[in-house]
């Protein structure tokens with residue numbers, strides 16, 4: 535029972551249209567499905583579903599006005615899929631780990647430091663951040679480098695709104711995002727799978743592009759912990775790992791930042807990481823993708839689109855060899 539069904543992309547709902555009842559219904563059907571699929575799993579089963587919905591359930595409603603400029607034709611991913619199939623390595627490397635383990639993340643109080651090459655550095659608490667610009671609902675595709683994708687109604691505003699407030703200096707050529715790394719809250723940090731904290735970055739013009747969404751909610755609620763609460767980036771034309779979750783610092787810098795996945799495997803994960811069906815990952819093709827929520831044995835894979843279909847970003851990369859700057 536998907537919460538959002540918009541085959542034509544024209545009927546634009548407001549976030550407030552999602553009622554607690556629908557969330558409740560979705561929870562019930564999810565538990566039913568799990569129960570059918572995992573008879574006998576007993577207490578483990580209870581833990582899993584309980585935790586996943588503890589995050590989601592604690593999420594208060596968040597009002598936002600749908601922005602008709604940012605809508606895709608594709609049907610949105612069912613909410614239950616979006617919050618139980620996640621990459622958030624700070625909580626473990628299995629897709630189900632974030633939903634199971636992110637309950638320990640404390641998202642209030644939370645501050646985000648904006649610093650570096652700016653005239654007005656500032657430290658904002660999450661409430662000030664929420665009020666910095668009008669919240670919009672935007673429905674974006676998000677394509678993971680692993681070959682799956684989702685369509686999610688996010689809530690936030692363009693990162694450019696925040697950037698304008700801090701007034702970057704002429705030396706600000708890149709933006710670096712640092713995310714929380716706290717051993718007490720994040721069991722995944724025990725694993726050396728990545729260098730912690732998880733750091734990501736953008737070139738300044740990419741960061742200023744209106745598509746770059748500073749994100750605080752999804753499906754009409756504040757972000758569930760496993761989805762990157764209380765604040766994350768969403769960069770729909772780039773592979774998902776560029777969209778850093780649970781950000782604590784945004785730093786404006788002169789030189790290209792070192793980024794988590796690039797440090798780990800530079801040959802596989804470039805700094806740009808724009809979605810590009812013509813540039814394969816060294817170990818797999820990037821030509822097609824599996825849409826989470828619609829996968830079944832007979833479901834055909836979807837063709838991956840250049841820039842994930844967001845052609846308006848093409849001018850940012852004019853003249854660049856995208857095979858070299860992958």
Ligand SMILES: Nc1nc2c(c(=O)[nH]1)N[C@H]1C(S)=C(S)[C@@H](COP(=O)(O)O)O[C@H]1N2
Nearest residue numbers: 620621622623678713732774775777778779
């Ligand atoms: N801090 C942090 N941010 C992260 C990750 C992570 O492991 N840690 N994983 C990334 C990857 S690989 C993807 S595909 C997206 C997944 O976002 P989602 O769970 O909302 O779909 O988050 C990205 N942001």
Ligand SMILES: [Mo]
Nearest residue numbers: 678679774775
């Ligand atoms: Mo990803």
